[in-house]
Amino acid sequence: MNRTDRARRVIAAPPTTVYAALLDRASLEAWLPPDGMRGRVEWWEPRPGGGFRMVLTYLDPAGSPGKTSDATDVVEVEFADLLRPERVVQRAVFEAEDPSYAGTMTLTWHLAAAGAGTEVTVTAVDVPPGIDQAVHESGLASSLANLAAHVEAAG
Template sequence: MGRTDRASRVIAAPPATVYGALLDRDSLEVWLPPDGMRGRVERWDPRPGGGFRMVLTYLDPADSPGKTSDATDVVDVGFAALVPPERVVQRAVFEADDPSYAGTMTMIWHLTAAGEGTEVTVTATGVPPGISQADHEAGIASSLANLASYVEAAD
């Protein structure tokens, strides 16, 4: 079955606000790239069967070589399911020559009301073996921290 990578965080914003940030192009460019990266969305179609293409650029490529080029990771993400305001299911494929980054990774963003906020749990399956579990979970946690900062400042 392969491994499952997971991270979660409680965010001080209602589920509808968090869900909106998951499906807003400008928002994704701000919060989705983990620390040490910046992102640019090249294609955007926010509906089931649609998706987006994101170019993630390492701020210091010497520290973390990219999967697509020396300084970038390019990922095509499809929206497999959108269930407002509780779940977004994505299928992500990295553009890479190295077969250890090949395959389709499924990421499920599950949002649950938690008091005045939202618990966001991200579960990834089918993670390419070239991505270490520790690094991937740290990256997801970093994106969740960015998401919290983004929506909490707007709320």
């Protein structure tokens, strides 16, 4: 597993605002699930070595079978590194019986000032082979769009 997927977006909010949305439970539930899904955080420890468990539910599971069940993806995430307001590194493991979803995927959320906003780049390395690359990159882009809408509306 050495595949890397990426998405990038400029968000009209300062890095400190975007960083805060990466580490706020209610914010994460609002913006992280890509289009067609909703998310619920079951536990939350926003500190290095802490993490969270999120249950992502497909709004219409037909044609989009989940990794954990037909309608869900469950992911355990560890916060590997938190560098305010520049970077959040997460290690994600999906609950799945299918070995093509096994392994630890590392996601790095890099924030860089871009004029009055923030360029956010999310890089996922060691993506499990069971995750379709085009679908994953589309999902990452959708999450970034949701993040932009979330922080820009609050601003």
